[in-house]
Amino acid sequence: MKTYLLVSALLFSVGLAGALTRRNAIIVLVGVELMLNAANLNFVAFWRHSADPRVLDGVMFAVFAIAVAAAEATVGLALVIAIHRHFKSANVDDASRMKG
Amino acid sequence: MDLILALLAGATVGAAVAAMALRDVVHCVLFLTVSLIGLALLYLKLGAEFVGFVQVLVYVGAVAVLVVFAVLLTRGGDAPTERIANAPWSGALVAAAVFAMLARAILGSPSLGSPSPETPVPTLSVKAIGEGLTGGYVLPLQIVALLLTAAMIGGVVIAMREKEGE
Known part of the structure; x- marks a missing residue:
């Protein structure tokens, strides 16, 4: 149990470091995906070690979180493509103007 | 801690680190895929087969391909920049602080302290x-x-x- 939680914490930290520091917008999104996956691993680990594994809450949470993460990836990557078309760059530093 | 768990955990975290640290964006996405597959195997090891297969279908099958498409679509105009990260040390420091806090909470938690007798993997x-x-x-x-x-x-x-x- 602790091993899973530690792996999850490590994944979250790695994703956070990437999302905070990388300059490519796609890699920032990848870091966010890693953080979401770390949360999912926690859900499943706590479900596995809960008192009654027949209660489906943990698994359902993970499944719905995966679905929401897929939606987030869709919109995020569409935004990256739109920004790239506008600024001719996928670099988050170049997209600093709010006025098009 | 058994060997399979150690291997899976090492592969998953190692691939995640590689995905965040490599310079080439395509390599990053490939290592992200490796990390996601490792996570799916961890779900399978935890007995959540459905979540594992959903992870493979949605993440490895759809999201990874989507990210690769986005990488290839946004490649053209970018000159390869010398720096891949802004202030990498402060970001790593923040992440290390977050991990230290989380690890302290996990290792110090009394309810997680007593290792529960190894229950059989629940069939779901x-x-x-x-x-x-x-x-x-x-x-x-x-x-x-x-x-x-x-x-x-x-x-x-x-x-x-x-x-x-x-």
Whole structure:
């Protein structure tokens, strides 16, 4: 149990470091995906070690979180493509103007 | 801690580190895929087969391909920059601080302290999940369906080519 939680914490930290520091917008999104996956691993680990594994809450949470993460990836990557078309760059530093 | 768990955990975290640290974006995405597969295997090891297969289908099958497409679409104009990260040390420091806090909470937690006697891996049939999805979880299911539809339409609208001459 602790091993899973530690792996999850490590994944979250790695994703956070990437999302905070990388300059490519796609890699920032990848870091966010890693953080979401770390949360999912926690859900499943706590479900596995809960008192009654027949209660489906943990698994359902993970499944719905995966679905929401897929939606987030869709919109995020569409935004990256739109920004790239506008600024001719996928670099988050170049997209600093709010006025098009 | 058994060997398989150690190997899976090492592969998953190592691939995640590589995905965040490598210079070439395509390599990053490939290592992200490795990390996601490792996570799916961890789910399988935890006995959540459905989540593991959903992870493979959605993440490895769809999201990874989507990210690769985005990488290839946004490649053209970028000159390869010398720096891949802004202030990498402060970001790593923040992440290390977060990890230290989380690890302290995990290792110091009294409720996690006593190692529970190794319970047999619970069998969770897909039938039970299906009954749950159509029974008690039907409202979240509908909301997710609406969200996915909205996200799909939104993605198409956002990524659609801007009108000429605007």
